[in-house]
Amino acid sequence: MSTYKSLADNDLFSLMQDGDRYAFEEIYERFNGLLYIYACKLVSDREDARDIVQEVFVYLWSNPNIKIKSQLSAYLYTAVRYKIFDWLDKNKSKSNYLQSLEKFVDRGDCITDNYIREKEFASLIEKEVSLLPPKMRQIFEMSRQQHLSQKEIAQLLHLSDKTVKKQMSNALKVLRLKLTSFLILAVVFFIS
Structure with a gap:
């Protein structure tokens, strides 16, 4: 060697x-x-x-x-x-690749959380709308889902414009009361 x-x-x-x-x-x-x-x-x-x-x-x-x-x-x-x-x-x-993956995961969690919250909130709104009195619910749905004006709703349901306006106002008050507490909890949860 x-x-x-x-x-x-x-x-x-x-x-x-x-x-x-x-x-x-x-x-x-x-x-x-x-x-x-x-x-x-x-x-x-x-x-x-x-x-x-x-x-x-x-x-x-x-x-x-x-x-x-x-x-x-x-x-x-x-x-x-x-x-x-x-x-x-x-x-x-x-x-x-790892940086891209980290960004995706970070953003993905946020996107997923927001998507879930959005779905939960939409479901809650639907539930609360379904609990409205029948005529109030019908007027609210015609306004928000079919995008009809108060005048159009009044004509279709053979009601006065004032009645439709009052029913919409009452529906919004009820929904605001019920959904405000959920929104406060959601904001507190999202911040923490």
Whole structure:
């Protein structure tokens, strides 16, 4: 093994390509620490830097047909740099995705809560309208659901305009009284 220490980098690389595990181990010993320091300068997380360097060595060992045009050291530093670029792209995408997901979840809860409250409130209004006296309910529904004017309602029901106006006014008073307490509770709940 001590003979491997005296070999040049490119000689070790040739032996490694022929499947010499000891040559690979010597390359690893020579460059692992330096590549790790280099990676730490570009990647803030030490574990990520270590993983990047390990990926380069795994690739080196598992691809014996790699062609190196210059020095092994130049190849390894370049490989680490490209792995870091890949890592940054993935983390940027992951970070953007997580931020987007957080925003959606934050907004989604709010949208869902508002939707549920809106449905509950609409249901409560329907219930309270159904409890109005029959003629008052009919006039209120014609006004609010069919969007008829007081004059049109009066003509259709053969009532005076004053009667329709009084029935609408009474319906609104009853509904205001019943729904105000619900609205106060909803606002207090929403604020807290």
